[in-house]
Amino acid sequence: MQSKKIVVTGSSGRAGRAVVRDLIEHGYNVIGVDLTPAPEPSPANPDEMLAGSLAEHLKADLTDLGQTLEVLMGADAVVHLANIPAPGLFPPGRTFVENVAMNYNVFSAAVDLKLERVVWASSETTLGLPFETPPRYAPVDEAHFPFPESSYALSKSVSEAMAEQFVRRSGIPFIALRFSNILGPQEYRTFPEKYWHDARLRKWNLWGYIDERDVAQSCRLGLSSDVQGAESFIIAAADTVMNRPSRDLMAEVFPGVEVAESLPEYGTLLGIEKARKLLGFEPAHSWREVVEG
DSSP: OOOOEEEEETTTSHHHHHHHHHHHHTTOEEEEEESSOOOOOOTTOHHHHHHHHHOEEEEOOTTSHHHHHHHHTTOSEEEEOOSOOSTTSSOHHHHHHHHHHHHHHHHHHHHHTTOSEEEEEEEGGGGTOSTTSOOSEESBOGGGOOOOOSHHHHHHHHHHHHHHHHHHHHOOOEEEEEEOOEEOHHHHTTHHHHTTTOGGGGGGGTTOOEEHHHHHHHHHHHHHSOOOSEEEEEEOOSBOSSSSOHHHHHHHHSTTOEEOTTOOTTBOSBOOHHHHHHHOOOOOOOTHHHHTO
């Protein structure tokens, strides 16, 4: 049977590279799309060399609908990661306008071309980040949406509303993955020095993170799951960036916020139960592999 053709937008970015590599390893035919050229694979990483040699890469500006239609032509599905990736990188208006334009064009093109599915990068920021105002409860789950506190978060919230409209029009599943702070082994070694001495330094997202390899896992599961409609999922690691019990962190920094009795000792405060139940997502990586050996 011929492998499915998946377009990955934002393929030159950190998450994009991990997703391209993972999909190729699982037998998909991948086309990467980005304005930035694909980075040169590192000879020290054989998997990266393999992914770089097997994936086709196209240059396109997804704020242009014509270019978007062209790169999605003939695809079975799209993993849409291309956006300005965080607040504060550009003026707020630019972040909002460009992200919404890219998302609208990809969603619209996917529907017009009758793709099977859209898996796309939403954000944990839609839940109320940064948490200058305490969360209503913890772990924060999908019901805490929407609380956008920046033009970036607002662009993601608006895009989730757009996805619902496109689903009503087409019936195509739209899977929004609300990624936590994407990190990897190179950052994990810095946690003791950067964060552990002051819990307030990472309160902004309830000490959450997600390994880049688990980002890739969640995208692949989004493509293969039987989820229908427009659904949104928090995607985070099973623990926090801290070496202290999660309940103690909440008591110190957010006293008075209700914490679920079922919370594991070092459990994530960004709830991933919905992703576990409907996508089959289970984080496979933690900073503890690197720091604690």
